[in-house]
Amino acid sequence: MPKRPSLAESVRAGRRATRVTVAAAAGFYPAAYLLDQPVTAVYALFTPIAFGVLSPVPGSGRRRAVTVLRALPAAAVLTAAGTALAVQTWSAVAGMLTVGFVLMFGSVCGPRLAGTVPGLQLFYILACFPPFAPETLPQRLTGVAIGGMSLVLCEVAVLPDPPDPSYRDRLADTLDLAARATRSLIHTDGPEPGLAERLRAAGRGLRFSQQPAGARPTGAGRADRALAQAGSATRRLVDQLAALTEMHSAPSDTASQNLLHGIAAACAETAGTLRRSRPAVGPELIEEMIAQFLTARDGDPTERVPRPHQVLLRQSTVLTIAVAAVTVRTAVALALGGRRPVPGLPREQFWYARTPTVRLFSIRLTGNLTRRSVVFQNALRSACGLALARLVAGSLDLSHGFWVLLTVLTLGRTTAGATWSAVRAAVVGTLAGALAAGLLLIGAGQATEVYAYLLVPMMLIAFAVGPLEGPAWAQGLFTLVVSTAFAQIAPVTWRLAEMRVVDVLTGSAVGLLCGVLAWPFGARAETRRSMTALLRSAAPVVRATTAAVTGDGPAGRGDGAHQAVRLTLHRLRIAEGSYAQYRTEPSARAREPEPDYLAALNFGSRVLLGAYWLPRTDRPPELPPAALRWARHISEETETAIVRAAEFPPGGIHVRLTPPPSLPSEVPPRVLSLLTDIEVWLNALAADLRTSTSHRTIRTAAS
Numbered sequence: 001m002p003k004r005p006s007l008a009e010s011v012r013a014g015r016r017a018t019r020v021t022v023a024a025a026a027g028f029y030p031a032a033y034l035l036d037q038p039v040t041a042v043y044a045l046f047t048p049i050a051f052g053v054l055s056p057v058p059g060s061g062r063r064r065a066v067t068v069l070r071a072l073p074a075a076a077v078l079t080a081a082g083t084a085l086a087v088q089t090w091s092a093v094a095g096m097l098t099v100g101f102v103l104m105f106g107s108v109c110g111p112r113l114a115g116t117v118p119g120l121q122l123f124y125i126l127a128c129f130p131p132f133a134p135e136t137l138p139q140r141l142t143g144v145a146i147g148g149m150s151l152v153l154c155e156v157a158v159l160p161d162p163p164d165p166s167y168r169d170r171l172a173d174t175l176d177l178a179a180r181a182t183r184s185l186i187h188t189d190g191p192e193p194g195l196a197e198r199l200r201a202a203g204r205g206l207r208f209s210q211q212p213a214g215a216r217p218t219g220a221g222r223a224d225r226a227l228a229q230a231g232s233a234t235r236r237l238v239d240q241l242a243a244l245t246e247m248h249s250a251p252s253d254t255a256s257q258n259l260l261h262g263i264a265a266a267c268a269e270t271a272g273t274l275r276r277s278r279p280a281v282g283p284e285l286i287e288e289m290i291a292q293f294l295t296a297r298d299g300d301p302t303e304r305v306p307r308p309h310q311v312l313l314r315q316s317t318v319l320t321i322a323v324a325a326v327t328v329r330t331a332v333a334l335a336l337g338g339r340r341p342v343p344g345l346p347r348e349q350f351w352y353a354r355t356p357t358v359r360l361f362s363i364r365l366t367g368n369l370t371r372r373s374v375v376f377q378n379a380l381r382s383a384c385g386l387a388l389a390r391l392v393a394g395s396l397d398l399s400h401g402f403w404v405l406l407t408v409l410t411l412g413r414t415t416a417g418a419t420w421s422a423v424r425a426a427v428v429g430t431l432a433g434a435l436a437a438g439l440l441l442i443g444a445g446q447a448t449e450v451y452a453y454l455l456v457p458m459m460l461i462a463f464a465v466g467p468l469e470g471p472a473w474a475q476g477l478f479t480l481v482v483s484t485a486f487a488q489i490a491p492v493t494w495r496l497a498e499m500r501v502v503d504v505l506t507g508s509a510v511g512l513l514c515g516v517l518a519w520p521f522g523a524r525a526e527t528r529r530s531m532t533a534l535l536r537s538a539a540p541v542v543r544a545t546t547a548a549v550t551g552d553g554p555a556g557r558g559d560g561a562h563q564a565v566r567l568t569l570h571r572l573r574i575a576e577g578s579y580a581q582y583r584t585e586p587s588a589r590a591r592e593p594e595p596d597y598l599a600a601l602n603f604g605s606r607v608l609l610g611a612y613w614l615p616r617t618d619r620p621p622e623l624p625p626a627a628l629r630w631a632r633h634i635s636e637e638t639e640t641a642i643v644r645a646a647e648f649p650p651g652g653i654h655v656r657l658t659p660p661p662s663l664p665s666e667v668p669p670r671v672l673s674l675l676t677d678i679e680v681w682l683n684a685l686a687a688d689l690r691t692s693t694s695h696r697t698i699r700t701a702a703s
Contacts, residue, residue, distance in 0.1 A: 010468065015159040017464035020052035022158050023150035025456050028485070031143065033452075038489045039136050043143025045485055046126060047075070048151040050119035053463050054410065057115045058212060061160030065152045071116045072148040075123045076141050082127025083137045089394035092128040096390045096405070099124045100383030108368050108375045108577075109361055110219030118409055121386070125405045128390065164212040167227055168274045174202045174234050175271035175328070181241050182264035182321075186257055196242040203235040203242075208580070220364035225352050226335035230328050232605060237267075237324035244317050253311060255296035256318045262289035263318075266325045270332050283329040283345070290322050298670040307669070312676040320680065323613050346612035348565060367573060372530065374523045374578050385412055385514035389507055398506065399499045403482075407507025411471060412515070419515035422471045423508040429472030430504040433479030437500070440480070441487065451487040458484055475504065523582040528648065530575040531600045531692075535646035537568045538607040539639045542685065545607075546635035548615040549678060550623055565611050572604040595648045596692050603688035610681045621670050626661045631678060634658055638682050645689045652693040655686040 027044025031037045051057060051071065057064040078099060085095040103121055107114035127140060181195055208216045208231075217227035266286045297315050330345060334353055352360055368375045389408045393401030411426050413419040444450040462481050466474030479500050544561035546552070579597050623631070634657050641655045660675050 012161060013468050014464050015161055016052060016056060016467075017460050017462075019154040019158045020048045020151070020463050021456060021459040023048035023052065023147065023154040024459060026150045026154075027143065027146040028455075029452070031146065032488055037139055037142075039139040040143040040146070041489065042485075043079070043126070043140050044147040044150070045143075046122065047144050047147025048154075049463075050075075050122040051116065051148070051151055053467070054122055055116055055119035056467075058111060059215075060163035061155045063163070065155040067112050067116065068148060068152050068155065070112075071120060072144065074116075074120055075144050075148065078120055078124040079127045079140050079144055080137060082124040083134055083140065086128045086130060086132045089391065092394060093387050093391045095128060096124065097383050097387035100386040101379050104379035104382050105365070105368070105375060108220070109364055110221070110224065111216055112219075121409060122406070125386075125390075125402050125409070129393070129402050164215050167211060167215050167217050167231065170206060170211070170215075171227075171230060171234055171332075172271040172274040174206055174238060175267045175274070177202050178234070178238050178241055179264045179267035179271065181238075181245065182260050182267065185241075185244060186260050186264070196245045199238040199242040199245070203238040206231045206235050220361045221357060222352055222355075222360060223335045225360070226331045229350075230331035230335060233324050233327035233331060236605075236609070237321055237328060240317060240321045240324060244314070244321065247310075247314055247317065253315065255293050256315055258296075259289055259293040259318055259322055262286050263322055263325045266329055270329050273332060273336065283326045283333070286322065286326050286329060287345075290319070290326070293319065293322070294673075297673055298668070307672065309676075312672060313680065315673070316676045316680040319677070323609070348562075348569075349608075349612040367570060368577070370574075372526065372533075373574055374526055377526070381514055382409075382412060385511055388514065389510045392506060392510060393503075396506075398503055400486075400503060403500060403503035404507040404510070407504050408511045408514075410474075411508060411511050419511055423512055425470055425472040426475040427505065427508060429474065429476035430479055430501055432472075433476030434498065434501045436476075437480050437483035438498070441483065444487075448488050451484045455481070455484045455488070523578050527575070527578040527582040527597060528595075530571065530578040531595070531597055532646045532648070534568065534571045534575045534604045535600065535642050537564065537571050538604055539642040539646075540564045541568050541607050541611050542638050542642065542682070543635045545611045545614055546631055546678060546682075549674060550628060550631045551621075552628060552632060561611075565608065568604060569608060572601070572608070575604065576601060596694060599688050599692035603685060603692060606681075606684055606688060610685075614677060614681060621668060621674065623671055623674075624667060627667075627671060627675055630658065630661050631675070634678070634682055638685060641686065641689055645693050648693055653689060655689055657682055657686055 024045050027047070028041050031041035031044050051068050057067045059067065081095060081099070082092070085091045100121060103117045107117045123144065177199065181199055184192055184195065204210065208218065217224040217231070219225075262285070266283070297319075326345070327349070330350060334350065355363075367373075370376060385408045386405055389405045390401075392398075393404040398404060407426070411419065411422045413422055440454075458477070458481050462474075462477035466477050483500065541561070541564045544564060548561070575597075579601060582597070637655075637657055641653055645653050657679075660679055
């Protein structure tokens, strides 16, 4: 049974419907009745609908107003292009294919562009249909300007929505919690009850799936990349803090306590920086404390008092928390302070810090220019569907043929099953709406004032109810709106409703055809493939990193290891995109078991983190033969497990890595610390592998 909209969602939809209705009416009525410019009236009506209903821009009222204002020049360019290319069907089809692909594929660059793409496509769709009338371009552009500015003013002044909490605020709240939790770990009486679960819940709250669409830092620019990295590192930080709070039996030591003081101070200061939105200081202080911790932890090389293994594990966990704190602090500094060097830190981890903005956007686009990218698949599917719809509408000379393309635009889904479900509901709604519209047109005839009185309440109801109740209500009510609007532009009969039905049926058929032929199963299969590719590329990174840490090979990481790290990072981004779309698609069957793909993504991030941070020096200590053999063996064990996990076997995999060997008392403390760091990292990777391959059950449709 479909989920009913909440009261908050209904109120938000009512506010949005009011703003769009006021903006559309403010442009339509003066142009139609005072200026007697029907072309201007049509564009003034559809511009608020494009940006307010077809592609509701995320964010607060002021933020949406700025986004619409920035999108208006692009809307004008697309209107001009459509007007010029309407000279012939083939030129209009070629333009639709190009515009559709460029806009959909370009949406990967940021959430603001992605939010305006359907609306921008509508401007080309409206203009590219006959009659070929380039002399009407000034009227069309005037309508776009009037409708756009009316919507901008309404977004700010008419029932504006309160701003959603920003991602910076959520990060700051989580870092404040981390600071309090770290201070509680320093006290001798131990952490407060339930602290570990609160930390893990705060980490889960930073996932993008838990954020409003307008608050997610998913853009290709430096600030968004840095905020996204800060969020990922903060999740890792609080998860590791939660694990540390559960290590009750491990005694504390002075070096760890001092570093925890530094972590608490760094978290609190970074939270304050995020709230003030001022350029942040770098991570130099916490880096110095890490260096002091490493010196104190390794102790005097001549010391022969062995440390208990539990102490080594606790120290290694504290070190991983400090590394996460350095990452958070550096990323926040980059997000708020722009381009700046990050000396002393892993260059690959903050590769975007000094990269020009144009290059960052180019990397995002070229990285998705592959048939394995769901962004590329969606763009190609949508562009071909719209181009085919334009060809059919032009070849059959359908009246109001833009309704065909509008149907493809609004009903297209990423799976054939979801498209069929939407089309089925939309056809029923359109038939009901067409019947009501036909009765209205027959009853009112040419009484224009009747349509003028009805347009505003119809728009208000359609824009409030349609987005909440689904395709059937949306298509049926929109049929009434367009019939009432066009009846004021030119004399119409009940045949207008018949044309609407024919166009919607044609668009539905085209949409279904594209849904069946082009990647009909959505991101499901692609997500599995991308996760498999991610795990396979990460396997050699584990062995290369372990070899670099232990000195089992050439000093530093060679070109092959660097290429493996870059390939893993690229495949991680592709896998994240596939998984993000997959979570928006309904489950094929209820209670269907599937791998835990989110754990696989966490695994990829943890592999890269180890590759960045574990090889802290090009001159590792000389390991005893037994320790070197163990390091080789455990890395091979992990690599073998990764290769097996990449197939996501139905029974999962069971990984139990060999513990480190007992070493003679004369082994330097630094060697013991290094082996423990490797053990903690590889055991965390093994836990991610076990979780990712343990098939879980989907109980509800993903959202």
